[in-house]
Amino acid sequence: MADAIRLSGINRQFGQLKANDNVSLSVRAGSIHGLVGENGAGKSTLSNILYGLLRPDSGTIEIDGKVVVFTSARQAIEAGIGMVHQHFMLVPTLTVTENIILGRERSRFTLPFKRLEQEIRELGVRHGLEIDPCALVSTLSVGEQQRVEILKLLYRQARILILDEPTAVLSPPETVKLFATLRSLAAEGRTILLITHKLDEVLAVSDSVSVMRKGALVGTIPTASATKEELARMMVGRNVLLKIDNPQQVPGRPVLCIERLDYVAADGSRKLHELGLKVHEGEIYGIAGVEGNGQSELLSLLWGTFDRHATVGGSITLGGHPMLGMSPAAIAGLGVSMIPEDRLKSAIVPEYGIEENLIFGRHRERGFHRGIGFDHDKIHRNAGVMIDRYDIRCSSGDNPAIASLSGGNQQKIVLAREMERPGLKLLVLAQPTRGVDIGAIELIHRRIIDARRNGLAILLISSELEEVISLSTRIGCLYKGSIRHEFNEDAVRRGREEASGLENEIGLHIT
Ligand SMILES: Nc1ncnc2c1ncn2[C@@H]1O[C@H](COP(=O)(O)OP(=O)(O)OP(=O)(O)O)[C@@H](O)[C@H]1O
Ligand SMILES: [Mg+2]
DSSP: OOOEEEEEEEEEEEEEEEEEEEEEEEEEETEEEEEEEOOOSSHHHHHHHHTHHHHHHHHEEEEETEEEEOOHHHHHHHTTEEEEEESSSOOSBBHHHHHHTTSSSSOTOOOOOHHHHHHHHHHHHHTTTTTTTTTTGGGSSSHHHHHHHHHHHHHHHEEEEEESTTTTTOHHHHHHHHHEEEEHHHHTEEEEEEEOSHHHHHHOOOOOEEEEETTTEEEEGGGGOOOHHHHHHHHSSOOOSSSSSOOOOOOOOOEEEEEEEEEEOTTOOEEEEEEEEEEEETEEEEEEEEEESSHHHEEEEEEOOOOSEEEEEEEEETTTTTOTTTTTTHHHHTTEEOOOHHHHHHTTTSSSSHHHTTTTTTTOGGGGGEEEOOOOHHHHHHHHHHHHHOOOOOOOOSSSSSSSSOHHHHHHHHHHHHHTTTOOEEEEEEEETOOOHHHHHHHHHHHHOOOOTTTTTEEEEEOOHHHHHHHHHHEEEEEEEEEEEEEOOHHHHHHHOOOHHHHHHHHHHHH
């Protein structure tokens, strides 16, 4: 079949930084094309150019054999291109139907809503993207929001679909379902450009795959002849250890004790039920589970951000001190750091610079002050050290806004800040490597294990089973608000070293 997309010699610079460096890439109509590369390699930039959100400095775009020049996303949409962004773009206070038709229908008053809702319901059923068209988007799970994003493209009759990290927020069963949908869309002749960091997934679903590094295209290969190791090497430019060294050690005193924790939401639904666990010094306690089984509520209690209309019972103590109900600042003051699930919402200020974001929430620390004001030299030096230690990739300019960093590099900023908090006793990590590339995962995992070896107590909450198994000392299976089963150190170590089928065993306890 002919090429649906042909990009030739695309260049795009931000200041001195070449985000896209002479990129040429073709995608056959009716195929799924994977696009992989390190954080900051230029994948989102390239797809934003294809979608008309960014203008290339030079180069041409051909769609179905015709040269096009887009000056806005509207023109790209008219040419049959649709995009689901790395961060969703839905309006939470509107319904599914309203979100889908948003920007397409001119006047709200003339809309035949009942008919549109029916149409959207049917469209969903036809493509395996079932959704209640009348539901408010704010009440949907991330997996359901994703369905809305894709339905929006199908409703606009997009023939070329760009998906920027669509599975970063999905549970494994949701991912399987999404891939089945993508396959059937491709079989109908639609063309899909799939950006992801999960190499297993690219290998499972795509027909061909392109690798980018530092703005340039390293190569395009048929998926059938690709391996995970080779893709990783093409991405990073060196061999990547897909397994990290995680030596055992005897855990110390208990740091975090959670006993009989209950959480009943304001609407009466029970989110946590007599949840109990302990995390010791020098231990990583991993919580495995499908999202929506109480993870968010547990995190909100640990961090002091829970809904005060909820009914809460039980206790949380840190080194014997009760901390349930304290404010986030007071909890941080006890020596607790947290990497939240949603970094954009709660962990960074996008329009501030890297330097400010690296001390955000730690700005009262003595080390960053001189007299009664900030010591800007020290804050500047701190940023330099962190950029080095956490391999944060940013344009070399003077303290660029964090919004200009690629998604994975924003995550590294949050990790650096929280892991380096002085006097740290407990580190709570929620999805610490979401959206992070394979080389950076290796680095972050090493930092986490080093911190544990230095005696830190770590609570890890991740929907990536592989991550939970490779890092944890013990694993608790969270299901419907309780720890349903715990795997002890021996079981976890064996699972890691002997491929004992631990993944499947955990699977049985979390579904
Ligand atoms: N608006 C902008 N201003 C300045 N620099 C930018 C801007 N947008 C992107 N960049 C830079 O361009 C480079 C490529 O970024 P891009 O977002 O395309 O990476 P990516 O491959 O999508 O990475 P990730 O996997 O982390 O999402 C990065 O170094 C980023 O900092
Ligand atoms: Mg990106």
